[in-house]
Amino acid sequence: MQSEWTLSGIASFLNGTWQGEADLKITGIREIHLAGPGDLTFVANPVYSKYLKTTKASAVIVSRDLQTDFPNLIRVEDPQEAMGKLIPVFLSDRGLQESDRGIHETALIHETAVIGKNVHIGPYSVIGPHCEIGDETTIMAHVTLYDHVIIGKKCTIHAGSVLGSDGFGYTFHKGVFRNIPQRGRVILHDEVEMGAHCTIDRGSLGDTVIGEGCKLDNHVHIAHNVKIGKHCAFAGMSGVAGSAVIGNYCVFGGRVSVNGHIHVADGTQVAAMSGVSKSTKPGEILSGYIARPIHDFRREQAWIRRLPEMGELLNRIKILLKLDKDS
Incomplete structure (x- = not known):
């Protein structure tokens, strides 16, 4: 596979759409917080969207509906699946090689x-x-x-x-x-x-x-x-x-x-x-x-978190009612 790609070329390879600089050269892929100039990265989980403001990557693969003003994007249905297709292309020398297969x-x-x-x-x-x-x-x-x-x-x-x-x-x-x-x-x-x-x-x-x-x-x-x-x-x-x-x-x-x-x-x-x-x-x-239905579990956990304040309330009630330990 070719070692150097353009933004538009990768978008075509992934059946996605691009925005930004069509002829932008992409020479590698890296994680979003480690990527540098020439690198392509991706955002699959919205949790990582915050890195769009600080990443030094040249381009980012995102979902079709993600809102961002990052200049060079490839939009696809599933960014993680798209990155999975690119890993063997850009990191072709890693993992089990086809030439090494056998018994x-x-x-x-x-x-x-x-x-x-x-x-x-x-x-x-x-x-x-x-x-x-x-x-x-x-x-x-x-x-x-x-x-x-x-x-x-x-x-x-x-x-x-x-x-x-x-x-x-x-x-x-x-x-x-x-x-x-x-x-x-x-x-x-x-x-x-x-x-x-x-x-x-x-x-x-x-x-x-x-x-x-x-x-x-x-x-x-x-x-x-x-x-x-x-x-x-x-x-x-x-x-x-x-x-x-x-x-x-x-x-x-x-x-x-x-x-x-x-x-x-x-x-x-x-x-x-x-x-x-x-x-x-x-x-x-x-x-x-x-294990039990998750709604039951969450309700129980919510009550458990309230136990300290419930205990304080119970003590105040006991004081108001002049209840002691022996009553």
Whole structure:
């Protein structure tokens, strides 16, 4: 790709509109508070609009409706998506290069595994017996797939993740924990992306399934027999307990915990550090521990903040009524 672009050329590339100096040369992209002359930056979250007054960037990508008098702009529907398209263009030497794709010589692949076309398997990764990996999937370094793990097309699994380890299945009998054999599979559908050091446990009899297009941040744990629908997102350190069923298009903030054997309905959103203890209704927004409808949580928090003044009022009432501790 060309290393030098004009403002109007980038706008055309992004299917956006430009205003300002059409032939303005753009030579790089940077964060708005670090950008300098020649750099293009962006404002996706209105919180960062304040930097438009101080940034030294030559041009800024903004939404179509953002009000600003910054001289050189590219307006698009989604500035963050637009910047995502430009990163591989201006920072083409970073990340996994197409020329480096392939199966590293240190990777251990069982003879019964089936590997699709244009699959990348990084250094010291282990692919166990009877695994299947779909076309154009990327597996980074030190990833471990136990036996019978099935991964779809165009998936990405980052370093250190483990798929197919035993689920936490035990029975307590006569004062001793006894292991329940875990013999199910792990199945990832197409275009699942998984961060570093995630763990996906195999089912006991059935399969642990992650649906198409799901995105898992670093350190996410999915327990045995969990079923997750399509296009769900889990922020870092989230965990889903065994046999829970997650619907489609659900979003979980960081450090969210989901109880086992419950159903999280389609479109559920859970705020960070919340605990989902029971099944949800479609489209619910939950927060708190234990998680409950967010409006209930906010109302409770509002009352909690008022407790000091309520305590003072109660003391004044007691004085007026001449109430003492023994009354």
